[in-house]
Amino acid sequence: MSRSLRMCLRGTGHYVPANVRTNEYYTERLDTNDEWIVSRTGIRARHVVADDQTTSTLGAAASRAALEDAGIPPEDLDLILCATITGDCPFPATANFIQHELGLAGIPSFDMSAACSGFVYALVTGATFLQTGHYRNVLVIGAETLTRVVDQEDRTSCILFGDGAGAAVISPTDDVDQGIINYSMGADPEHARLIWMPAGGASEPASHKTVNERLHYMRMHGRDVFKYAVPKMTTLLRNTLDEAGVTIDDVAMVIPHQSNARMIESARERLGWPAEKMYVNIDRFGNTSAASVPIALDEARRDGRLEIGDLVLMLGLGAGITYGTALVRL
Numbered sequence: 187m188s189r190s191l192r193m194c195l196r197g198t199g200h201y202v203p204a205n206v207r208t209n210e211y212y213t214e215r216l217d218t219n220d221e222w223i224v225s226r227t228g229i230r231a232r233h234v235v236a237d238d239q240t241t242s243t244l245g246a247a248a249s250r251a252a253l254e255d256a257g258i259p260p261e262d263l264d265l266i267l268c269a270t271i272t273g274d275c276p277f278p279a280t281a282n283f284i285q286h287e288l289g290l291a292g293i294p295s296f297d298m299s300a301a302c303s304g305f306v307y308a309l310v311t312g313a314t315f316l317q318t319g320h321y322r323n324v325l326v327i328g329a330e331t332l333t334r335v336v337d338q339e340d341r342t343s344c345i346l347f348g349d350g351a352g353a354a355v356i357s358p359t360d361d362v363d364q365g366i367i368n369y370s371m372g373a374d375p376e377h378a379r380l381i382w383m384p385a386g387g388a389s390e391p392a393s394h395k396t397v398n399e400r401l402h403y404m405r406m407h408g409r410d411v412f413k414y415a416v417p418k419m420t421t422l423l424r425n426t427l428d429e430a431g432v433t434i435d436d437v438a439m440v441i442p443h444q445s446n447a448r449m450i451e452s453a454r455e456r457l458g459w460p461a462e463k464m465y466v467n468i469d470r471f472g473n474t475s476a477a478s479v480p481i482a483l484d485e486a487r488r489d490g491r492l493e494i495g496d497l498v499l500m501l502g503l504g505a506g507i508t509y510g511t512a513l514v515r516l
Contacts, residue, residue: 189366189368189369189370189429190365190366190367190368191310191313191314191316191317191365191366191369192313192316192317192358192359192361192362192364192365192366193312193313193316193356193357193358193359193364193365193366194356194357194358194359194361194364194365195354195355195356195514195516196255196256196257196258196323196354196355196356196357197252197253197254197255197256197257197258197354197355198251198252198255198352198353198354198355198480198483198484198487199248199249199250199251199252199253199254199255199352199353199354199484200248200251200350200351200352200353200477200480200481200484200485201244201247201248201251201350201351201352202233202244202348202349202350202351202471202481203233203234203235203236203239203244203349203350204233204236205233205234205235205236206231206232206233206234207231207232207233207234207333207348208230208231209223209224209229209230209231209345212341212344212345215338216339216341216344217341218341218345223345224469226446226448227345227346227446227447227448227468228446228447228448228450228466228468228469229345229346229447229468229469229472229473230469230470231469231470231471231472232333232347232348232349232470232471232472232474233348233349233350233471233472234333234348234349235331235333235334235349239331240274240283240331241270241272241273241274241280241329241330241331241351242274242280242283242284242287242329243287244329244330244331244349244350244351244477245268245270245280245281245284245327245329245351245353246283246284246287246288247351248327248329248350248351248352248353248477248480249266249284249288249325249327249351249353250288251353251484252325252353252354252355252484253288253325253355255355256323256355256357258323258355260288260289260290261289261290262322262323263288263290263293263323263324263325263355264293264320264321264322264323264324265293265294265295265312265315265321265323265324265325266281266284266285266288266290266293266294266295266296266324266325266327267281267295267296267297267298267308267311267312267324267325267326267327268280268281268284268295268296268297268298268308268327268328268329269297269298269299269300269304269305269307269308269326269327269328269329269476270297270298270299270304270327270328270329270330270475270476271299271301271304271330271335271475271476271505272330272331272332272334272335272475273297276386276387279295279296279297280297280329281295281296281297281327282295282296284327284329298311300476300502300504300506300508300510301381301475301476301504301505301506301508302443302445302473302475302476302478302502302503302504302505302508303371303443303476303502303503303504303506303508303509303510304328304475304476304502304504304508305326305327305328305352305476305477305478305479305480305500305502306369306371306479306500306501306502306510306511306512307371307502307508307510308326308327308328308476309326309354309356309366309500309512309514310366310369310371310510310512312324312326312356313356313365313366316356316357316358319358321358322357322358323355323356323357324355324356324357325353325354325355326353326354326355326356326480327351327352327353327480328351328352328353328474328475328476328477328478328479328480328481329350329351329352329353329476329477330349330350330351330474330475330476330477331349332347332348332349332404332473332474332475333347333348333349334349335383335402335403335404336403336404337400337403337404340403342406342408343404343406343408345472346446346472346473347472347473347474347475348471348472348473348474349474349477350471350474350477350478350481351477351480351481352477352478352479352480352481352482352483352484353480353484354480354483354484363515364515364516365514365515366512366513366514367430367432367497367513367514367515368426368427368429368430368511368512368513369426369510369511369512369513370422370425370426370429370509370510370511371508371509371510372508372509372510373506373507373508373509374414374418374506374507374509375506375507377410377414377507378505378506378507379405380406380407380410380411380414380505380507381404381405381406381407381411381504381505381506381507382404382405382505383401383402383403383404383405384396384401384402384405385401385402386401386402412446412448412449414507415445415449415453415503416449416452416453416456417456418503418509419442419449419450419453419501419503420453420456420457422501422503422509422511423440423442423453423457423499423501423511424457426499426511426513427499427513430513432497432513434457434459434460434463436497437463437497437498437499437513438491438492438493438496438497438498439463439464439465439486439491439492439496439498439499440459440463440464440465440498440499440500440501441465441479441482441483441486441498441499441500441501442464442465442479442500442501442502443473443475443478443479443501443502443503443504444466444467444468444471444472444473444474444478444482445468445473445478445503445504446468446473447466447468447469450464450466450468465482465485465486465491467481467482467485475504476502478502479500479501479502483498483500486498487516492516493516494516495515495516496515496516497513497514497515497516498513498514498515498516499511499512499513499514500512500513500514
């Protein structure tokens with residue numbers, strides 16, 4: 187069954203910190219090398235936050251770019267949604283801090299924690315709010331500072347992640363062919379601990395023990411994630427198109443979450459789709475979780491690779507394990 191949500195993608199934007207960390211940084215500190223990292227992940231560099239930056243500052247910068255692209259002032263916003271797992275603090279929501287940086291007050295703003303699926307979740311949620319008729323302009327953000335929550339002594343995980351933010355402004359439209367043509371969202375919580383942070387929450391509050399055992403860093407079972415993710419991605423992408431009654435030939439671009447180049451390529455080969463349909467920028471940014479899809483979307487639009495009327499298929503799959511797809515006509 188196809189599910190659709192009418193909306194107009196008014197504008198997009200992204201921001202990444204100026205500091206670029208190449209693979210050389212890790213080869214000098216850990217038992218690894220550039221060839222090993224590139225062959226297993228596809229990553230050559232990632233951007234890393236400065237000491238005076240946080241997830242909200244990245245998100246606010248991306249939001250300003252999206253608002254400028256949309257041609258609307260911040261005060262015209264009615265709702266702010268921020269997808270992140272690396273908020274400025276446990277509470278309040280990072281969206282609240284972004285709202286403050288944009289000089290706004292009096293509108294709702296809240297976070298969504300769906301990890302790498304976060305932007306898709308937030309986009310569908312924002313579009314659903316538009317259907318009520320009470321919201322005109324919704325700001326949807328994916329922002330992460332993952333380098334602050336990965337163990338820099340764990341060579342299998344620290345090489346994967348980077349920092350950044352992407353944002354989109356969506357609004358109602360009378361065009362029945364524009365918006366989310368089909369979407370899917372779900373979670374397989376039995377696999378939740380394949381990617382997780384053991385401590386810092388109510389089940390394992392901070393203590394000398396949790397600090398000494400480095401439990402405030404992300405833990406990930408990479409091989410198990412790979413085995414689960416490739417067939418799941420394949421099924422999700424195929425089903426989303428089938429339910430919408432379109433084929434890959436109708437799609438201008440597929441924007442998967444930038445998890446791992448091998449993972450993306452494995453899913454593409456299973457589907458038999460042409461390489462030029464898949465947008466991949468993980469080599470320059472690493473895995474930025476909820477920020478990866480909106481960063482790629484904005485890059486593709488600004489590079490002229492996407493035009494009004496194009497179909498774009500977005501996918502996210504991450505900790506939870508959550509997953510989501512959105513087939514969007516620009």
